[in-house]
Amino acid sequence: MAFDFNHLIELIPDINTAFLQTIYMIGISLIIAIVIGLPIGVLLYVTDKELFWENRLVQNILGFIVNMVRSIPFIILLVALIPLTKTLVGTTIGPTAASVSLSVAAIPFFARIVETALREIDKGVIEAAIAAGATPWMIIKDVLLLEAKSGIISGITLTLISLIGFSAMAGTVGGGGIGDLAIRFGYYRYDNTIMIATVVILIVLVQVIQLLGDFISKAVDKR
Structure with missing residues (x-):
């Protein structure tokens, strides 16, 4: 079937x-990823050696959990989290149900991005803050997050784009959204019109998010 306007x-x-x-779906998942993933990313950094909250046990446990979740392909994660999804939202289909798996996938992804952004900060800035008598909370709030805000915003952009791809995959198991539409109408019915339309929509959405994220990241980068 050819494209039919x-x-x-x-x-x-x-x-x-x-x-x-x-x-x-991606809105809920992004908010949860930021709320949970940001503190995890900070902990992964500040509990590393030679930092003010050095704790190898916490660092290793958190690192293992993050790496374990990130190593699971998303389609397998979708299936594995069906019992949790059923418990939390009462159903395993629809956008709200898909948001559970999307959030679980996004949290460790964003946490690692936050950790990487924090590692780019000159440790001399942290040492200066400690010498000035700043508390750990003040260092995190006024030094680490402030200095890394450009990298964190870039990380939010990257996480959001990844969530778009994951959400399309969630459509294969009844998660709703653009992916579900492409599967039900485009793939099962051999409808090229809807396949092309959904691909174009996803491309435009990703481009807009990337451009906006890059603009904001550069605007807040005062280095």
């Missing part, structure tokens, strides 16, 4: 619904 017009309500479901 009139057919595309007929599918606009379905495309609009799927798009909003995708935004809903």
